[in-house]
Amino acid sequence: MNLNDLNPEQRKAAETLEGPVLILAGAGSGKTRALTYRVANLIDHGVKPWHILALTFTNKAAREMKQRITQLVGPQAEEAWISTFHSSCCRILRRDIEKLGYSRSFTIYDTDDQDRLLKNIMKELGVSEKTLTTREARAIISDAKNKALGPDEWFHQSSRRQADQRLHDVYVAYEERLRELNALDFDDLLLRTLELLLQHPPVLQSYRERFQYVLVDEYQDTNYTQYQLVRLLTDQSRNLCVVGDDDQSIYSWRGADIRNILDFEKDYPETAVIRLEQNYRSTANILDAANQVIANNMERKDKRLWTETDPGEPITVYGARNERDEAAWVTWQARSLLDAGEKPGEIAVLYRSNAQSRVLEEALRERNMPYIIYGGLRFYDRKEVKDVLAYLRVLANPADDISLMRIINVPKRAIGESTVQALADHARAGGMPLFSALTDQPAGLGKRAASAVSQFVMLLLKLMAEKDSMPLKSFVTHLIEETGLKEQYRDKDTEENQSRIDNMSELEGAVSEYAEEHPGATLEEYVENIALVTDLDSQDNSQGAISLMTLHSAKGLEFNNVFITGMDEGIFPSNRSVEENREEEERRLCYVGITRARKRLFLIHAAERFLYNSPQSYGPSCFLQELPERVIRRMGERIGGPARKSSFSRSADSYGDSFGYGSSVRTAPRQKTGQPVSRLSGAAGLETIPGVTRGFVPSKAAGISPAPALPQLKAGDRVSHPTFGPGVVKRITGEGAGMKAVILFDRWGEKLMKPSVTPLTRLEEDI
DNA sequence: GAATAAATTGTTTTT
DNA sequence: CAATTTATTC
Numbered sequence: 001m002n003l004n005d006l007n008p009e010q011r012k013a014a015e016t017l018e019g020p021v022l023i024l025a026g027a028g029s030g031k032t033r034a035l036t037y038r039v040a041n042l043i044d045h046g047v048k049p050w051h052i053l054a055l056t057f058t059n060k061a062a063r064e065m066k067q068r069i070t071q072l073v074g075p076q077a078e079e080a081w082i083s084t085f086h087s088s089c090c091r092i093l094r095r096d097i098e099k100l101g102y103s104r105s106f107t108i109y110d111t112d113d114q115d116r117l118l119k120n121i122m123k124e125l126g127v128s129e130k131t132l133t134t135r136e137a138r139a140i141i142s143d144a145k146n147k148a149l150g151p152d153e154w155f156h157q158s159s160r161r162q163a164d165q166r167l168h169d170v171y172v173a174y175e176e177r178l179r180e181l182n183a184l185d186f187d188d189l190l191l192r193t194l195e196l197l198l199q200h201p202p203v204l205q206s207y208r209e210r211f212q213y214v215l216v217d218e219y220q221d222t223n224y225t226q227y228q229l230v231r232l233l234t235d236q237s238r239n240l241c242v243v244g245d246d247d248q249s250i251y252s253w254r255g256a257d258i259r260n261i262l263d264f265e266k267d268y269p270e271t272a273v274i275r276l277e278q279n280y281r282s283t284a285n286i287l288d289a290a291n292q293v294i295a296n297n298m299e300r301k302d303k304r305l306w307t308e309t310d311p312g313e314p315i316t317v318y319g320a321r322n323e324r325d326e327a328a329w330v331t332w333q334a335r336s337l338l339d340a341g342e343k344p345g346e347i348a349v350l351y352r353s354n355a356q357s358r359v360l361e362e363a364l365r366e367r368n369m370p371y372i373i374y375g376g377l378r379f380y381d382r383k384e385v386k387d388v389l390a391y392l393r394v395l396a397n398p399a400d401d402i403s404l405m406r407i408i409n410v411p412k413r414a415i416g417e418s419t420v421q422a423l424a425d426h427a428r429a430g431g432m433p434l435f436s437a438l439t440d441q442p443a444g445l446g447k448r449a450a451s452a453v454s455q456f457v458m459l460l461l462k463l464m465a466e467k468d469s470m471p472l473k474s475f476v477t478h479l480i481e482e483t484g485l486k487e488q489y490r491d492k493d494t495e496e497n498q499s500r501i502d503n504m505s506e507l508e509g510a511v512s513e514y515a516e517e518h519p520g521a522t523l524e525e526y527v528e529n530i531a532l533v534t535d536l537d538s539q540d541n542s543q544g545a546i547s548l549m550t551l552h553s554a555k556g557l558e559f560n561n562v563f564i565t566g567m568d569e570g571i572f573p574s575n576r577s578v579e580e581n582r583e584e585e586e587r588r589l590c591y592v593g594i595t596r597a598r599k600r601l602f603l604i605h606a607a608e609r610f611l612y613n614s615p616q617s618y619g620p621s622c623f624l625q626e627l628p629e630r631v632i633r634r635m636g637e638r639i640g641g642p643a644r645k646s647s648f649s650r651s652a653d654s655y656g657d658s659f660g661y662g663s664s665v666r667t668a669p670r671q672k673t674g675q676p677v678s679r680l681s682g683a684a685g686l687e688t689i690p691g692v693t694r695g696f697v698p699s700k701a702a703g704i705s706p707a708p709a710l711p712q713l714k715a716g717d718r719v720s721h722p723t724f725g726p727g728v729v730k731r732i733t734g735e736g737a738g739m740k741a742v743i744l745f746d747r748w749g750e751k752l753m754k755p756s757v758t759p760l761t762r763l764e765e766d767i
Numbered sequence: 768g769a770a771t772a773a774a775t776t777g778t779t780t781t782t
Numbered sequence: 783c784a785a786t787t788t789a790t791t792c
Binding site: 061085086111250251352354418531550552553575612 | 768769776777778779780781782
């Protein structure tokens with residue numbers, strides 16, 4: 001194996017093959033490279049690929065690792081298990097779960113299914129949503145499972161009050177129902193595997209022998225259950241290599257336990273610790289900033305990233321007047337980066353929460369700059385897609401009550417709540433699945449309901465017969481047609497309905513692609529395999545668009561140019577995190593954000609933001625104050641100095657004046673401790689926060705703004721746009737500079753744009 | 768049973 | 783504000 005491409009530390013990581021190894025890999029230190037070479041080197045030293053288990057958190061990471069290892073050692077890499085924790089566990093369970101009393105064809109429930117199940121349970125137990133919401137229950141149960149706590153164990157370590165008792169009962173019933181439904185939730189995949197290994201020594205032994213070399217990526221993100229699992233597998237071989245960065249632990253709220261990495265050396269005293277501290281990604285200035293910020297955390301392994309590269313450009317801190325100014329500035333700045341030759345795909349705009357994306361999106365759209373928003377609703381989480389999948393699941397497993405309930409009245413077929421309740425009660429009384437109650441109907445159903453139910457069950461039976469006589473490739477299309485799933489969205493021709501129909505078509509495509517890749521695959525196999533697929537092979541950004549995403553989803557990515565917006569105390573770090581003493585995790589998130597940047601970093605805060613319809617002033621984020629002064633360049637509003645007018649005035653002006661000040665005073669801002677000071681409460685105007693002076697008075701006069709290009713635009717007007725071509729105005733909202741128009745373009749569909757900043761021309765009326 | 772009005776509520780989300 | 787859930791009519 002040629003390891004000459006590696007630096008000395010990476011090389012050590014790739015060469016230390018035996019015994020426990022802890023690789024502390026700073027951001028951008030070539031972690032994946034070291035890892036893949038290590039696996040290749042193992043194989044090179046005669047380790048059989050099937051003795052290797054590499055665990056990741058995301059499908060994407062697994063795919064990438066597998067691909068890079070294949071590049072080094074060829075197709076034999078296929079024989080190593082390189083996959084996510086969840087899919088590895090799934091694979092183990094599909095083999096041996098019968099030992100735990102489940103059937104091997106178990107269904108995997110996602111959070112949506114969990115919520116539905118919990119809702120039913122809580123209704124049955126008479127737990128009111130007011131005392132405990134399904135979401136809360138789900139979160140607590142998930143948290144318990146992440147800590148490998150069953151209902152009793154969980155209760156024992158709780159405060160054991162009445163509320164905990166109630167939750168305990170819900171948890172017990174939940175587990176019971178899952179078993180009846182032959183379903184596992186995501187957390188169960190890990191927990192049941194642990195259970196299997198603990199309760200069945202021969203199974204454990206076989207996997208211990210099989211996985212002689214175990215590797216865990218992003219070890220700082222492991223939870224207790226995963227930790228136990230890995231421990232169990234490697235206790236004998238001691239050949240465990242974990243890679244991680246405690247400074248990038250940002251998922252504690254999902255059960256990740258940072259102690260797993262901090263205490264690794266205690267668990268494995270003979271550990272070889274390797275530190276990858278040379279950063280190959282960012283400029284020295286960016287790295288300085290990252291180092292300085294993260295140094296404020298107390299609970300961390302001391303390390304310092306270094307680089308051989310130049311200082312590079314200073315980090316720009318822009319003080320925006322408000323979120324519109326922020327968006328306008330980002331857009332403007334991005335424009336000049338593009339003009340300077342940067343590719344759109346090399347620009348990322350990051351924010352703390354998804355809600356912040358809207359203003360940015362609008363600003364980019366108005367200027368016709370290409371962008372892509374990551375996160376939000378994923379393909380397989382969409383209602384219409386899940387509806388189709390629920391049909392497939394019911395056909396594959398008629399005992400799946402949760403999926404059946406989901407589709408029993410989709411599309412609407414006059415089986416309402418009370419009918420479903422009657423069916424469910426009847427099924428429960430007879431100790432049978434809901435599906436049986438469809439044929440063996442309870443007495444007392446109305447005539448209309450009874451016939452609707454009969455029609456529905458006939459449809460299902462027909463489809464069940466057809467699924468085996470028809471190729472999978474075309475079956476889904478047939479099913480959608482027969483059930484009328486698309487038809488229900490055809491009555492109104494809205495953008496939303498169209499997208500639902502398109503998504504179903506896309507699913508049909510995905511299924512037929514699957515059918516082609518797996519000749520002879522049955523519907524059942526498809527349903528089993530789809531549960532852990534989350535993205536349609538990740539959103540593709542080959543077109544080259546500016547990426548908009550949360551700081552969390554930016555982890556693992558890198559860009560030449562990174563903007564972090566919303567650097568305001570209360571937003572980032574978020575109030576809630578600060579209240580719950582998770583400031584250090586927020587700081588790690590900030591560290592993650594900063595270290596995404598290769599060449600340029602822009603940090604933006606705003607003097608004022610509209611939140612829930614009231615203007616609020618936050619201060620600049622504490623993280624901004626933690627930056628070393630020497631690497632930053634300030635623009636816009638001064639922090640800690642005399643106020644001055646925004647140096648970015650021109651474009652900002654056209655946005656800045658469309659405030660709805662007077663009209664929005666009604667809502668008194670919520671004043672919790674730590675909440676931002678509202679401009680409208682107490683000392684109005686230019687109040688002073690220690691160390692910060694903000695200074696500008698937003699203009700109320702709408703007349704100052706440039707006159708809209710098309711002042712008297714009205715619905716029905718035919719207009720033309722330089723890029724989108726001809727279209728017709730559907731709706732108008734607002735007026736003056738704030739006027740927005742929904743325009744249905746002949747070739748591009750509906751777009752929302754502001755005539756004041758979009759170059760529209762009016763066309764002659766068509767007759 | 769379904770359409771409509773009123774009320775509620777705002778982080779992050781790998782599987 | 784806007785998205786979503788719940789209560790109230792028809």
